[in-house]
Amino acid sequence: MSWMRHLYDVYENNVDQVGEFKTRGEGQRFTLLPVSHVTQSAQIEVLLDREGNFFNATVVPKEKARTIVPATLDSANRSGSKVAAHFLHDKIFYVAGDYLKYGGEEKRSENFSEYIKQMKDWATSEYVHPKVTLIYNYVKQGTLIEDLVKEKVLFVDENNKLIEKWTAQDDKKYGIEKPEIYKVVTGQSSEALVRFTILPETPDDVVIWEDKTLFETFQQYLENKMNETSELGYCYITGETMPLTERHGSRLRNAGDMSKLISSNDAKGFTYRGRFDTPSQAVQIGYDVSQKAHNALRWLIQRQGYRSDTRNFITFGVEKPADIQPFDGTTDLLAAYWGTETVQMKQEDIDLVIAEQVQQAFQGKKHNFELEGIKNIVVMAVDAATTGRLAIVYYQELDSALFLKKLTHWHDTCKWYQNYFNTVDKKVVNYPGTPSTYHIVESIYGERADEKVKKELYTRLLPCIVDGAAIPKDIVRAIFNRVKNPMSFNKDLSNPIGEWQRTLNIACALINKQYEKEEIDMVLDHDNKKREYDRDILFGQLLGVAEVLERNELNRRDEKRATNAMRYFNAFSQHPARTWLTIRRQLHPYQVRQGEKVGYYNKLIREIEASIQESDMNNNALGPKFLLGYSSQIQALYTKNDQKEENTNDAN
Incomplete structure (x- = not known):
């Protein structure tokens, strides 16, 4: 029961917080x-x-x-x-x-x-x-x-x-x-x-239910009563002789939560049948230890826990509570690193700056851990199996240096171009980053999905973040199948940060994580004549060029509708060769209207088509990496256009 020992140590290390009230979220006050x-x-x-x-x-x-x-x-x-x-x-x-x-x-x-x-x-x-x-x-x-x-x-x-x-x-x-x-x-x-x-x-008088002197007085009174009546025994948690208890705390997740992590009131059921006569034969826990461990868990849940449905996730340092959220995305991490200031930068600076500052943020956390003497990090999740029973559904102990190393690896491998709206330039800025787990779950199942399904996904993603485990293939398949149907999304597809675009970005991050050993580059090199990419990525690039070519013409004519690439997106993923011929024909009117400007796109299409092996130009369904090729190609083309506009403006 190392979890209980760690929680007991958390209480002992933070005893100065007893009766010190804090607020979180919507102003709900809490204390140890x-x-x-x-x-x-x-x-x-x-x-x-x-x-x-x-x-x-x-x-x-x-x-x-x-x-x-x-x-x-x-x-x-x-x-x-x-x-x-x-x-x-x-x-x-x-x-x-x-x-x-x-x-x-x-x-x-x-x-x-x-x-x-x-x-x-x-x-x-x-x-x-x-x-x-x-x-x-x-x-x-x-x-x-x-x-x-x-x-x-x-x-x-x-x-x-x-x-x-x-x-x-x-x-x-x-x-x-x-x-x-x-x-x-x-x-x-x-x-x-x-x-x-x-x-x-x-004016300095405190109300009775926040009076520390009254807390201490009652503890002395009750301790004296217990010493007169309670049986002394060997506590399995601390190894010391002290008053024992067979009844343990409830109300861990909220004031109305009656479920318990430790319970021994099932003497007539299956608990003792053929094994024990009394609860103490199974385990002996000191009253003081039980109280402090449960109070510490309750405090941590209120202070820094993350809740999904009935499940609570808590990450904490044993020596110091250390508010760390493994579910945070890159923007959450940088917001804490940058503070409340809004950082604006040019698109060409984004890649380097964010990559460097994510590393600096983690180095800062490591430095803080060293200063505060935090050696051990515990990640756990609790949930109620029934109204009276609480279970630990995930538990992991890590050295703080290893924990930060795992988080750094997660942010370094599960990333793709995400975006935010630059309020100064009124432009969408793309940055390489890791989506938060909250946004991953929302993108896979949608906002209206059952909360019970969502909490299971949070739990399944924890080993990927904390242990460095591979991303489950069914998770990638689920979001891939959702992204393949852009016309099923409600948001305006012409909106650069619409629901489908956000889901695509997150899908690419997960796919990139799944294929992390291949070290797929997010940035396409258009001067690379070899184009050493596989079939799925090349077909994705073709669709990306078609999307940008047609979207440019629609934007010029101020038409807010889906492109042919969008309308045929699902069909293209299922039958790429046949569908590409259809899209190719429908691109012709847009190519004619753009005149000389279309030369670059035509050249690009020919180069990509030439890179696809003749044996690969077939109607076999495309895999998830198809989205990486599509996304990176669009990113490369829009970046090229933005740079061209900036050069023109500088010349003027």
């Missing part, structure tokens, strides 16, 4: 949780004054609902009808002493007794916190629902019973719109989680 605490989504916030009296209450917006709650092993793992109260903050039917008075269910009659018993034990112990005492003195009065009704946070009917759910008829019945509490609670209103805090004395 203290031991014996869980996160819950609160719907009601109750504010007490400095003497512990009710001051006011508000409904908590969903974006601010995340709350750190002190918890026991029982409460952190409670489910169904099991009575196990959290400390301080919990659902109404736990913290409200007047729950039954307002029509509460009899089956929950013991919940408040359990909650207040725990609170009293903490509030009267040597590890008590002043804020805990104030909250305990308030909740033991048993007037919470009464105060919330007066504050118009909760609502009662004509029989003074709590309105659990609000219907459209209630709008007319009570003459008000649907109250906020019923918009944030998914079930009954009595299932809303209440969090307590104290009126701040100074």
Whole structure:
């Protein structure tokens, strides 16, 4: 279980981050949780004054609902009808002493007794916190629902019973719109989680669920209780003797995630049959180790994880978390290297600059790793097989130098001309780069593909990036078959950065990766008379010349339609010799209109045709490298035209 040891080490190496809140994405705050605490989504916030009296209450917006709650092993793992109260903050039917008075269910009659018993034990112990005492003195009065009704946070009917759910008829019945509490609670209103805090004395006072001193106080209190009751044993993770646990953390991917990586509650099923009598015979894990390892994984997922459907991918350094994304493309890497500044450059500078700066970016990462002492990198992916079981579906440990070497190799071999729009020159700039895995997945399956299919592709691509494995042939075949049908794409085909063009670029990068041992050059040398390329590439070049020749004439006449090369693209890939004769005939009108300008294209077509062996001029279907020939030929012709225009402008 090296994964657990590494996560435990991550926690120990980043203990200074406990209780330090950060934001990511859409402003969702997160922190490295203290031991014996869980996160819950609160719907009601109750504010007490400095003497512990009710001051006011508000409904908590969903974006601010995340709350750190002190918890026991029982409460952190409670489910169904099991009575196990959290400390301080919990659902109404736990913290409200007047729950039954307002029509509460009899089956929950013991919940408040359990909650207040725990609170009293903490509030009267040597590890008590002043804020805990104030909250305990308030909740033991048993007037919470009464105060919330007066504050118009909760609502009662004509029989003074709590309105659990609000219907459209209630709008007319009570003459008000649907109250906020019923918009944030998914079930009954009595299932809303209440969090307590104290009126701040100074602007620097923190709310209770972010108070580090309270975290430490509860940990001391619970540790003392566990030392009195827990069995000591040999922890398989650290090799030390400590209090053990058979119950482990959940809510790893989000606050509502009840699936676990380690579970031992299947004593009547297949887990122990013929093997063990008790869970401890299979594995022994210390309580402190389990808490820290699971909290570290939860923190890493929130801090730097990448999610696809129900699957979370995490890459981290053991000594330092080191936010590294193997799924990043060249532009993502350079954005981090360049910063927020937009770098504009001439097309002829692109190849060299990007190639050099990608290397510099990786050298910078390596330098940072060395400075921070990061030696080990872990790449893992977790997913839920069922609602209660979480599995590690991918796991790899690498030396940091080897990891960066693998990433460098990926960016060096899985690349082709991508493009972006230069906002200064109002031109499309092509650059040699690696597409992000996100764009690869979108290009293969499309935006509307099933998320379950997409997450499997992410997982299959990880070994190609991290281990240097060969790209799966079916992935290349899938995107090749999609690109062969340009007329099935919705975007305007005359748009230079349309959906089909982006997909073609990504397909070429994957094909280039598949044939990396052949070291296919992206740049065509038109002065090379030998043309030592294979049949697929040569046919691709022919179609590329036809595309540019006709597109130039259509652009001159301002016609926005697909060329014959586009319309016959699929047929050409299936029956190249026969289809080329058709395209060749249909090019004639465009050749006539262009006059002397067409001489270069005619010469190029003749040279390429002459390079194809007579035995290869047949109707056997073309392979994926056909796209490389097509793309590189178009790139070469447009680059030549751009350079010609620049020379003309310079002369003027």
